[in-house]
């Protein structure tokens with residue numbers, strides 16, 4: 001159907017309008033990443049879910065509509081009143097709650113959430129080794145935490161970005177250091193004693209999705225933030241040239257141990 005942003009890999013995301021996605025995107029398509037992540041998480045209707053770093057709440061609305069869960073749409077840069085308007089507009093005001101809170105000062109009770117998800121955000125606040133020790137307490141014992149982020153597809157050091165990515169990365173200071181591999185996240189999360197790591201992997205051919213979404217936003221004149229078209233063009237060209245040798249999308253899912261207190 002025209003008007004929808006369709007991709008056979010992501011049937012749930014394909015039900016949403018292209019213009020709505022372009023308007024609310026803040027990076028690679030968060031619906032695709034959320035659908036990929038949730039494919040290996042157990043979300044059941046009525047569950048309390050934290051969408052951490054939800055941006056403009058697009059993924060939070062998606063979670064409520066697609067999985068019937070209640071969502072706490074937590075973000076820092078985006079104002080909750082703006083997200084509330086978007087949430088009400090999509091008819092999910094009874095189960096998506098916009099919250100403005102910094103990752104190190106979250107206002108939630110220990111064990112409150114049945115699950116926590118985070119798309120294209122965890123690397124901004126969760127690279128400190130002790131962060132998951134604190135963050136995992138917000139999910140109930142036995143509950144899952146899943147993240148999906150841009151990341152490296154190979155084990156190379158922070159200062160080993162290949163030549164073909166360097167010009168683009170010059171305009172993205174500190175980004176490559178944050179974009180870690182699935183093996184990194186497995187080891188990073190493995191250090192937290194109150195969780196077990198269930199999965200850490202790379203989206204097969206994810207670079208193609210990165211390029212295709214980037215090309216679409218460029219063609220539609222919908223690059224975010226506005227005024228960053230040149231950088232967005234460099235990004236798409238660099239990721240295309242890289243062809244998955246270095247960059248893609250990674251995810252990791254952990255479960256809080258039943259015995260953790």
Ligand SMILES: C[S@@+](CC[C@H](N)C(=O)[O-])C[C@H]1O[C@@H](n2cnc3c(N)ncnc32)[C@H](O)[C@@H]1O
Nearest residue numbers: 026030053054055076077102103120121124125
């Ligand atoms: C690249 S945006 C992604 C937003 C959304 N998940 C998406 O994919 O469209 C990263 C988000 O992480 C959030 N974030 C970054 N640092 C944060 C922090 N210290 N505490 C809470 N949220 C944070 C920002 O508010 C921002 O909306």
